[in-house]
Amino acid sequence: MEELESIVEPEWLDWYRLTPQERWAESERLWISYLAMGGSLDPEPDSQSPFYDPETPCAVPADGRPGVRVLRRGGV
Amino acid sequence: MGGQACVFYGAAEFSRDTDLMILADAANLERLQEALDELQAVRIAVPPFEARWLERGLSVHFRCSTGEAAGMRLDVMSKMRGVAPFPDLWSRRTVLEIAGTEIDVLSIADLVRAKKTQRDKDWPMLSRLLEADFAARRSLDPDGARVEFWLRELRTPALLIQLAAKHPELTRRVVTFRPLLSLALAGDEIGLRKALRNEEDAEREADRVYWEPLKRELERLRGAERAQK
Numbered sequence: 001m002e003e004l005e006s007i008v009e010p011e012w013l014d015w016y017r018l019t020p021q022e023r024w025a026e027s028e029r030l031w032i033s034y035l036a037m038g039g040s041l042d043p044e045p046d047s048q049s050p051f052y053d054p055e056t057p058c059a060v061p062a063d064g065r066p067g068v069r070v071l072r073r074g075g076v
Numbered sequence: 077m078g079g080q081a082c083v084f085y086g087a088a089e090f091s092r093d094t095d096l097m098i099l100a101d102a103a104n105l106e107r108l109q110e111a112l113d114e115l116q117a118v119r120i121a122v123p124p125f126e127a128r129w130l131e132r133g134l135s136v137h138f139r140c141s142t143g144e145a146a147g148m149r150l151d152v153m154s155k156m157r158g159v160a161p162f163p164d165l166w167s168r169r170t171v172l173e174i175a176g177t178e179i180d181v182l183s184i185a186d187l188v189r190a191k192k193t194q195r196d197k198d199w200p201m202l203s204r205l206l207e208a209d210f211a212a213r214r215s216l217d218p219d220g221a222r223v224e225f226w227l228r229e230l231r232t233p234a235l236l237i238q239l240a241a242k243h244p245e246l247t248r249r250v251v252t253f254r255p256l257l258s259l260a261l262a263g264d265e266i267g268l269r270k271a272l273r274n275e276e277d278a279e280r281e282a283d284r285v286y287w288e289p290l291k292r293e294l295e296r297l298r299g300a301e302r303a304q305k
Contacts, residue, residue: 004211007234012204016211020084024174027083030090041139041147043092048195050287051121051135053298 077182077190078151084172085184086208087201093149097182099162100130100154108152115140117150122297130154133290157286159189184209188229194283199276203231210235220246228254231276233268236260 005013018026046052079091098104105127112125117138123129125136135153140146154162168183182190188205191198206229213222223243227250230236240247240260251257256271 004207004214004235007232008207008211012207013211015088016086016208018086020172021174023083023086023088024080027080027090034090041092041149043149046195046197048197050194050291051137051294053121055298056121 077187081181081187082191082201082205084170084179084181085187085205086212087204089201093151095135095151095153097156097162097165098130098152098154099166100127102127112138112150114142115145115148115150116142120149122294122301124297125152132293133157134294156190157283158192159186185225185229192279192283194280194287199231202229206230207232207235224250227257231272233260233265233272236268237263237265 008016015023047054077097078093078095079089080094082089082091098108105125109125117140119125119136120139121137123134123136125138130136130153133153133155135151138150138152140148140150159165165182165186166180168186170181170183172179172181181187184205188202191202191205206226210226210230218226223239223246226239227236227243227247230239236257237260240257241263244261247257247261251261254275256268256275259268259271
C-alpha cells in the first residue's frame with residue numbers, strides 16, 4: 001500500500017517509524033525540558049473527565065512560578 | 077496503560093501521570109500498598125483505596141513524594157467500560173523491555189477499547205494509535221486477524237477505503253459488526269467521515285451514560301470527605 005505516505009503527515013510517519021524504545025527515549029527528553037521550564041506534574045484541568053472536581057485547586061502555570069521570568073508575553 | 081502505553085504503541089502524548097491497571101484482589105492490593113508506601117504516595121482524591129471502589133470502575137489517585145518520583149501522579153484502576161476483565165487483559169498484554177526493565181502494557185486492541193471515552197483528547201489519540209499499528213505492520217504480511225482488527229477499529233477514512241478495496245471479502249464479513257464499512261467498500265470518503273463521526277458520538281454518549289451514576293457516587297464521597305475535614 002503506497003497510501004500511508006500520502007495520507008499521514010511526514011512528521012507523524014517519522015514518529016511511527018521509531019521503535020517503542022526510541023519513542024520512550026524521545027519522550028524522556030521532552031520531560032526533562034518540560035520540567036526544566038517549570039512544568040507542573042499535575043494533570044491539566046479536564047472538565048470532560050469523570051473525575052474532574054472544579055473545587056480542586058489547579059496547578060500554577062509555568063510562567064507564574066518563582067524562578068521563571070517572562071520576557072515577552074503573547075496576546076490572546 | 078495510559079499515556080506511556082500510547083507512546084509505546086506510536087501515538088504521541090505528553091502524559092503527566094502514570095496509569096496502572098491492576099487486579100483488585102486482597103493480596104495484590106497489599107503488595108501495591110507496600111510499593112505506594114515506598115514511594116510515600118498519598119491519596120489525593122476520592123475514592124478511598126479499597127477493592128470495592130476499584131471493582132465499581134473508579135480510579136484511585138495518588139501523588140508520590142520521594143526521590144525521583146516526587147510530585148508524580150499515579151492513578152490506579154481495575155475496571156474500564158467496554159474492556160475485558162483483568163485476567164483477559166493480562167493474558168494478552170504486551171511486554172516491552174526498556175533499559176533492562178520489563179514493562180507490561182495493555183495490548184493495542186485493549187488500549188484502543190479503553191480510549192473510547194467521552195473526552196475530546198482521546199479520539200485523535202485513537203486515530204494515531206491505529207495508524208501507527210498499521211504503519212508498523214502493513215509490510216509484514218499481516219494475518220486475517222490483524223486486518224480484521226484494522227477494519228473494526230481504524231478511524232482514518234482513506235485507509236479504511238484502501239483496506240476494503242484490498243480485502244473485500246473480509247470487509248463484507250466485518251460489515252455486520254461495523255456497518256460504516258459498506259461506505260468504505262463503496263469508496264465514499266465523505267460519507268465515511270460522517271459515519272465515523274456518528275460512531276464516535278455514540279461511543280461518547282455511551283461513556284457519559286456509563287459514568288453518570290459513578291459521578292454521583294464520587295460527588296457523594298467528596299461531600300463526605302469534606303464534611304470530615
